[in-house]
Amino acid sequence: MLNMLHLIRLDYLSCVLTVLATVLIGKKLWQGWVVAGINSAVVCVIGIRTAQFGFVPANLLCIALYTSNLFNWRVRTLPSRQTKTAERES
Helix, strand or coil, X not given: CHHHXXXXXXXXXXXXHHHHHHHHHHCCCCHHXXXXXXXXXXXXXXXXXXXXXXXXXXXXXXXXXHHHHHHHHHHHHHHHHHHHXXXXXX
16 A cells, blocks of 8 residues: 555645545535545645655644534535425425
8 A cells, every 4th residue: 555655646646636626615515625635635645755744734724624614514505405305395
């Protein structure tokens, strides 16, 4: 598994994840926060591997914010979906 990380260009992976997260969040999809969290974890790995340790606490904070946003979005969207389902059934 560790050898696999050496084969993957983490900078390009982070680039793709950043664009994907931005598009998903722009479309108001909660999955964008998950992708953004994964991207922040990748940036933490990049920071550790390149000895740029300032990236680690910043991206850990971002992961915490993304988790909070994810829960807030999911809680807000679930009741509206249940209301729509109830309206269709009646």
